[in-house]
Amino acid sequence: MIWSALIWFFVAFVSLSLFGAIFVFKQESSKLNLFLSRLFPLLANLVLLSFTVILWLQLERPPMKTMAETRLLYAVFVGMVTWIIVFKTKSKWMYFLGYTMSAVFLLVDLLHPEYQQKNLMPALQSVWFIPHVVVYMISYAVLGAACLSALKGLWGLHRKKAIWQNDLDLAMNLVYPGTALLTIGMLLGAIWAKIAWGNYWSFDPKETWALLTWLFYIITIHIHYAFPKRQKLILWMLSLSFLVLIITWLGIRFVPAAMQSIHVY
Template identity: 25%
Template sequence: MLYYQLENFFSNFSFFILLISMLYYWINLSFHLKNNNFGTFGMIGANISIFILLVLRWKESGHFPLSNLYESFLFLSWNLTLIHFVLEKIDPFSENFAKFLGAITSPIALFTNAFATFSLPEDMKSPSPLVPALQSNWLMMHVTVMILSYSALICGSLLSIAYLILTYSNNSLNKTKTFSQVMFLEKNDTLNNVGSSPILNSTNINTDTLTLSNDLYEKNLKNINVGFTKKIKLADILDNLSYRILGVGFPLLTIGILSGAVWANEAWGSYWSWDPKETWALLTWLVFAIYLHTRITKGWQGKKPAMIASLGFFIVWICFLGVNLLGEGLHSYGFIKLNG
């Protein structure tokens, strides 16, 4: 009885703190509030809460807690909060970027946690003995590495999507900047003409007013330039960081697929059977292999590889969630079967 009370507490607490953290990051980013690290503490609290929950399930069930979709989603949510914390600490990014990062990572961590907590049936949440095919040391190796790769690929792809959104808004900002520059030049031409016109010079012109107007144009142009530069810098950080995270997620995915093939040979007598899960895992691998190929070999940067990574975001979710929801194939242990 105590176990279920503790599990319910840590499950609800992790959801609640992720929700508060997400709202804080969004409000902080929207209204430029002073950052007091509340969001970071919230993500750390959620990470610790989910970790304790997984340990409790491990102790109660007697096996590594990655045997069904509920535990997999909890582990994925834990990984996403961990990646957020690591990215905040290992890189000397600005405070504004930390808020921007939290506004991206907290919603996906919340979604995975909420899906596991509120959308899955109760019988799946209860710890159960492993089926014979899962009673192997490969369970910890294969599934852990695969979900680690999914979390890295999801996070990296999200940063690529954010890059595309930010650069799209930069196009509008660039047009605004160009328009302001043109207006500024026209204003300067007008002021110069005023100073050189003998007719206008003969009238009583308030030069202080003209100077003030000129200063306002310069200040406006300077503010636009500063905002434009900050957005370009943030976009470059997103592009670079996305590349680095996906560069970690791809080898993890490769190791996970290879270890799964070895385990499949031990359990089913075949390294590869074109199971739906295997097929989509291979497709995921190909998408991100293309991404890394364009970055490393072709030297692509910016929007083109970001579009490939954005496609990979949806492919990862189909591989991780969509195939499992169907409950078809050899990888359907502990997952939902829609056909009853």
């Protein structure tokens, strides 16, 4: 099973990311330097993507069943989102934070691998399963990048650096599409639930926290729209919203009441 080779893909990903960092942080604006600063992280992303594709082929199902598999998928999308952001903004700190986040999730998978089964329970064989999970993971990656930008903005406020406003602007530019994707993911999940279990929504612990996550981001967007000068509050809300998201995704399974959830399998 390819999963046993994850350590080598991890080493390749980190190595290529570090090579890319050399050129991203290099004080040189030549075309070659710019090309290499984009090439190496792109190759790093392709390494993870190739691992995911091979795993999919070996399992003969989408690698989206276990927490380890979704962490892998998240690492892939975080890398892709980071590459796009750096390509658009040339943000050095986002390069560092984004690829570090991706590497951390891969490291967790190395330390806590899970047994890979080929069989999926009938409910997970729905055609709605793949788009639901993929859209959610992309939204989580985008919102994760927004959180990183918000945390940097809070640090800038603490250090009284004027550049924090750019961090807030970037965070909000990410939150809008991230929340839109989060909404689409919820709607796809509701359709899947109706087909698989007969109800669009059952308000089990996982679904309740998913709704709470969505509400946190909606409230943050409304605060930004109605009170644009409350920048510090907005930055804190962005950070808190992502914490709620992480609890929804990774933490809720440890809550005793969630053990009977249809989302724990």
